[in-house]
Amino acid sequence: MVFEIVAPTIKKIYYIKVNDMLSYLLVKRICKIVIEEADHDIAWKILGSAITTAVNSGAHELIEECILTYPGIIWYDVGGFYLFLAAIKQRQERVYNLVYQMSGHKVYAATQLDDEDNENALHLAAKLAPPHRLDVVTGAALQMQRELQWFQEVEKLVEPSYKQALNKNGKTPRMLFTDAHKDLLKEGREWIKNTASSCTVVAALIVTMAFAAAFTVPGGNQDDGKPLFVNRKTFLLFVVSDAVALFSSSTSVMMFLGILTSGFAETDFLNALPKRLTIGLLSLFMSIAATMIAFSSVLALVLQGKVTWIAAPLVIATSIPVYLFGVLEFPLLVELVNSTYGRSVFHKQNARRLH
Template sequence: MCSAVIDKVEHGATWNLFGKAIITAVEHGIHELIEECINQYPGIVWYEINGFYLFSLAVKHRQEKVYNLLYQMSGHKAYVVADKQNGENSLHYAGKLAPPHRLNTVTGAALQMQRELQWFKEVEKLVKHSHKEAVNTEHNTPRMVFTLEHKELLKEGQEWMKSTSSSATVVAALFVTMAFAAIFTAPGGNSDAGKPLFLRDPVFILFVISDAVALFSSSTSVLVFLSVLSSRFAEEDFLYALPKRLTLGLMSLFIAIAATMIAFGAALSLVIGNEVHSITAPVILLAAIPVTLFLLLQYPLLVELFRSTYGSGIFYKQNDLLLH
């Protein structure tokens, strides 16, 4: 399409036609169209509209797939640092709050804050050192702009983290109590010597191991969530520290729930045995319901946490096509 326009339309018209198309494509994240147009008409990266060039507009609209085209271009740093509007450079744009429809692509205020920090850090890597401390017409550096623009989101992130951690701490503490008490009340009782009657039974060994795992996992979960609650909740904490703790806490809690249900099934099997087989099997199967529910309810959040914190990130070279 782009090559056909170049062949049939004169230079000035091509410039305007491509420019307007690219602006629309950037705003909607249609990176394939932009890639083709840059490949056919490299100069279009310098098309200016309202003081914005292509990649600074991608930063403003938080379109990472468009921004990633930078990594397919030689001298890609120049395209980020070249423009200024009202004394602002691309890092100022990265410091401003993302449009609501782009911000809401991430779950929860804390992860939204993390995504905003990732954008700021990414652009910060490419700009000149002088641009990091450059002030706009309001005498604000990019970092100051970020702090001012994200003040409310930071508060929402703090509240989200605290409420999530508080609820999870209560649940984890209950599992600590149950697991600790269960190990001293062995199923089937004890002999006159004080030893459990089912000491040599493999199912009893399973009960002990699963109960110990539940105790250690739930204790870990409590400690991790307490560390979240006692955090200073600084901006930088939302980049890695807090998401990592939240991930560890939720995973530990999931392991504790699963281990507790296994311990319950083992204890039930020991106490009832084969005498009421028609009841034992269904009840043990029902024990899987809490584990499944927790996984289903928390799975989207866990996936989001893993991708944003431990994944490869949203900024990368999308293919090997050299654009310019």
């Protein structure tokens, strides 16, 4: 049964790897044929057209092979921009990282100005990304975070004077960023508010239940006030899980309230709001899991030695809410952790002999 589930996935990965290798060999062969023609115009036209398409689709391997075959192609005009600037405009981080390692081209391209609009590289980073590149992350809040990460990355690269440079409309890069992203900022505020509001309701309910359960212990109390099942290990599990549920749900409520009372400034979407949402979702997941464990332990205490045949199915059924929450919210949680705490999208890649 397990092999029937795993085998198709392994087979699919295998075919993807084979197709990647065949594509690489085909590109390498085409580049070799183009160079063997020993005609600058042909090489410039064919390879230039190839890297233009590659920049738009983010195929950095194709760009790397073209540059290795014909280094001069790095200066090809891609839609009015050099390769480095085109990568910024198209928000292709892998192409950006690849060209970033070629220091000479990076420095020269970053100092160029667009004669028509009098804009530098930071102005390009301040403009809104193409729709298909915005959709690589979930939700307007994470999209805003990705745009801020791009602007911050390019800001480190350009000369200090470029940060206050004015384009033909008299706008600095920061002013242009604010103007271009005002609609996305509004959508981000609504998205994160709605998410926090919904989760706050669930977390508050768990706080109420966990607090009430602490004073209504299963089985009642003895004459001296001690719980009836105090000496059983299952009761200890109930106490611990109920305490975890109470503390984690309280933490979750505090994080979501921190989001709802935030000023929602542009810079808040870079770190502050994603961190609060990440901690809030993690705490909420822990509280749901702990609540289900507490409920299972109560069932085990109450039904022990009575209706044993129904206890096991009920305990197993309590894992369903935890599973559903994981399936529905785990992808978002992974994106939040990767984009906020994970490795930056701007990192050194394994490029072959590119300097």
